[in-house]
Amino acid sequence: MEPLLAIKNLHAEYRSGSSISYALNGVNIEIMPHEVFGLVGETGAGKTTTALCTLNLLPKDVGRITQGSITFKGRSILDTPERGMIGIRGKEIAMIFQNPLSSLNPVFTVGEQISLVFRAHERISKKEAEARTEELLKMVGILPDRINDYPHQFSGGMRQRVGIAAALALNPDLLIADEPTTALDVTIQAQILELMKELQNKRSSSLLMITHNLGIIAEICQRLAVMYAGAILEVGQVRDVFTNPAHPYTVGLMGAIPDLENKRETLSYIPGNVANSQMLPSGCKFHPRCQHCMDICVREAPPLKDLGNGHSVACWKCEG
Numbered sequence: 001m002e003p004l005l006a007i008k009n010l011h012a013e014y015r016s017g018s019s020i021s022y023a024l025n026g027v028n029i030e031i032m033p034h035e036v037f038g039l040v041g042e043t044g045a046g047k048t049t050t051a052l053c054t055l056n057l058l059p060k061d062v063g064r065i066t067q068g069s070i071t072f073k074g075r076s077i078l079d080t081p082e083r084g085m086i087g088i089r090g091k092e093i094a095m096i097f098q099n100p101l102s103s104l105n106p107v108f109t110v111g112e113q114i115s116l117v118f119r120a121h122e123r124i125s126k127k128e129a130e131a132r133t134e135e136l137l138k139m140v141g142i143l144p145d146r147i148n149d150y151p152h153q154f155s156g157g158m159r160q161r162v163g164i165a166a167a168l169a170l171n172p173d174l175l176i177a178d179e180p181t182t183a184l185d186v187t188i189q190a191q192i193l194e195l196m197k198e199l200q201n202k203r204s205s206s207l208l209m210i211t212h213n214l215g216i217i218a219e220i221c222q223r224l225a226v227m228y229a230g231a232i233l234e235v236g237q238v239r240d241v242f243t244n245p246a247h248p249y250t251v252g253l254m255g256a257i258p259d260l261e262n263k264r265e266t267l268s269y270i271p272g273n274v275a276n277s278q279m280l281p282s283g284c285k286f287h288p289r290c291q292h293c294m295d296i297c298v299r300e301a302p303p304l305k306d307l308g309n310g311h312s313v314a315c316w317k318c319e320g
Helices: 047-054 082-088 110-121 126-139 156-168 186-203 214-220 238-243 248-255 295-299
Strands: 005-016 019-031 036-040 063-072 093-096 174-178 206-211 223-228 231-237 305-308 311-313
Touching (some): 005 047, 019 063, 047 174, 047 206, 231 248
Antiparallel strands (some): 005 063
C-alpha cells in the first residue's frame, strides 16, 4: 500500500536578521491511509514546523524549506502552486491548531466560520452551508442554537470542538492535530480524545497526532515517531516502542513517566539541555546528552536502521 503522506529528508530553517534556526534536519515520515500516527517530542523539536511544511504554510518572510520532499496522494506538495494549495487545505488536508482561541476569528460567529469552509470549496447556498454547519456542531456535541455565538462565549474545550468541526467539515483524507488538548484540563482532554477517535473511525481518515504527551500517544495512535532537534530518532508500532524502546532518548522519555505500580522516590531524567537549533551539535544531535556516546556519534549522524516489524532507530549503538 502506498503511503498517503510521505516526507523525505526534509530540512527547514527560520531566519531572523543574521541568525538562523535549523528547525528540521532530515525528517522522514510515512503515514498510511486510515492510520493514526503520533509525532512526539519536546517543545522546540520541530513538530509544528513539520505540520506547517505539510500544508506549505511556513511564514514566507522568515521560514523556508531548504531540502527534501513532501508527497501527498502521489503529488508533490512543495511543487504545488499556492492556488492549488488553497484547494488542498481544508478539503484534503485539515489542521486542528493548538490554541483554538487564537485560530478562531473573534469577530465572526462560529457558524459563519464553519460555513465559510463549505462555501470556499463547494458551490452551495448560504442556507445549505448553515444547515450542514448545524449538523457538524451537533456531531461534536454542540447544540445547534449556539451557531450564532462568538468564540469568546465558549469554554476552551468547546472552542476546541468548534475547531474539530471546522477541520472535519469536508471530510479530509488527512487530519493534523497539533497539541489539541494542551490548554485543557484532564477531564476535557479525555472527552476531546474520545471524540477524535470516534470521528476518525467513522470517517476513515488518517490522523497525525502531534503531542509531547506519551499518554495521548498510547491512547490513540497505532504508530509513532520520536523527534528531537528536528530529526526523527525512532519510528515503530506504539506497543513495540513503549515496551522495547531502542534509542537512548526514547528510553529517557519512557523512564520519566510516573508508574503507579513501581513506587520510586525520584523519576529518571535526561541530563543536559535541549539542543540549540541555532548551534546544533555535529553528528547525532543527541550525543551531548547520551550516556552511550561514541566517537562516531560526534562525527556522523546515524541513518534510520530497520530493527524489524517496522521498528526503526537512528542510533550507532544499534548498528552493531
